[in-house]
Amino acid sequence: MDAGAKPVVLVAACALIDADGRVLIAQRPEGKLMAGLWEFPGGKVEAGETPEETVIRELREELSVETKVACLAPLTFASHTYESFHLLMPLFVCRRFWGTPHPNEGQAIKWVRPLKLRDYPMPPADAPLIPFLIDLL
């Protein structure tokens, strides 16, 4: 299959940022593709959703965190070819949210300083995002 034949999959992700300038990452649970890797909360944009709505829904489902569109700022995006699809993933940052993140899906979660993100194995699409967080924070 040439690269052009792969479907482009739109995934929206969010870096939650705490008062100390740390970023929340979550470890993908066993059984999923790329299990064990650390990633930004988020998921596939479903039909009829905006990426912002996806982020709000995923934060609620995965972490019991509430936020609003006005609290989401676009930072950068990932565009990465995987084996079976091409990932297009806007990354939002969110400093204003309600509730303490709780791992609802059995995933490990961790607040990490941007300079330490490289110590956590992340999906290959995520590596180019880290410098943007380092610059921001």
Ligand SMILES: Nc1nc2c([nH]c(=O)n2[C@@H]2O[C@H](COP(=O)(O)OP(=O)(O)OP(=O)(O)O)[C@@H](O)[C@H]2O)c(=O)[nH]1
């Ligand atoms: N949420 C999130 N997904 C990422 C990141 N980096 C990255 O490559 N991805 C990929 O983007 C896709 C996210 O979709 P998802 O979380 O809704 O999908 P999933 O594999 O759980 O599948 P499913 O919901 O169909 O069971 C996965 O293929 C995931 O590996 C990231 O930082 N955050």
